[in-house]
Amino acid sequence: MEKTPRVLxxxxxxxxIDRLRAEHGExxxxxxxxxxxxSAPMCFTVGEFLTGINDVLLGKVHGCNFYMSAFQFEYWxxxxxxxDVVEGRGASxxxxxxxxxxxxxxxxxxxxEQLKNLCTIYDGEGDELIYS
Numbered sequence: 001m002e003k004t005p006r007v008l009x010x011x012x013x014x015x016x017i018d019r020l021r022a023e024h025g026e027x028x029x030x031x032x033x034x035x036x037x038x039s040a041p042m043c044f045t046v047g048e049f050l051t052g053i054n055d056v057l058l059g060k061v062h063g064c065n066f067y068m069s070a071f072q073f074e075y076w077x078x079x080x081x082x083x084d085v086v087e088g089r090g091a092s093x094x095x096x097x098x099x100x101x102x103x104x105x106x107x108x109x110x111x112x113e114q115l116k117n118l119c120t121i122y123d124g125e126g127d128e129l130i131y132s
Contacts, residue, residue, distance in 0.1 A: 004114040006058040006121065007066045009083040013103065016085050017043075017062045020095050027095065029061065029083070031068035031076075031105065041066075041083055041103040043095045051124030059119050067124060079107040080114070 009017075020027055026046040032039055042049070046065075051057075056073045058066050061083055068076065083103060090102035110118070121129050 001117060003119040004080070004110065004117045006119055007061050007081045007083060009061045010085070012085040013083045014062050016096060016099075016101060016103070017064060019099075021064075024095055027064050029064055029066040029103070030055070031066070031072065031081070032092070033069050033072045039072075039105070040090060040092060040094070041105050042092055043103060044093075045095070053123050053125055053127075055124030056129060057122040057124060057126070059121075070123070070129075073121075076107070078115070079109055082106040082108075 017027065020043060024045050027043055028046050028049065030042050030044065030049055030051070032042050051067050054070055055067045056070050058068060058081070060066065066083075082105065084106060085096070085101050086104055087100060088102055089100055090097050092102075094103065096102060123129050
């Protein structure tokens, strides 16, 4: 049985990722915890935003690592995220902002069946995490 992904994406998000990757090279995401832009997915070139043991790697979306802080994950661990794109300029440092677009997240609570089969998560340094 295939594992339940923690992050999904829409076709619009996939298209924008392709566009940004063509212009900037490899990219990654970090779900912002609220500082400058509320709780929004932030897109950076790989290496521009440093992750570590205080971050959780939720998985990959269209070949891009998707992280959030471990503290924030404690609240969101029972929800599946959906990465999407809307028109409008966000107030962040994310790569898509100059295009007049912004990534957004929708979430839904996992079903009991999905909870039994979730993908493994890792900390920002690549070590497996175990949550009870």
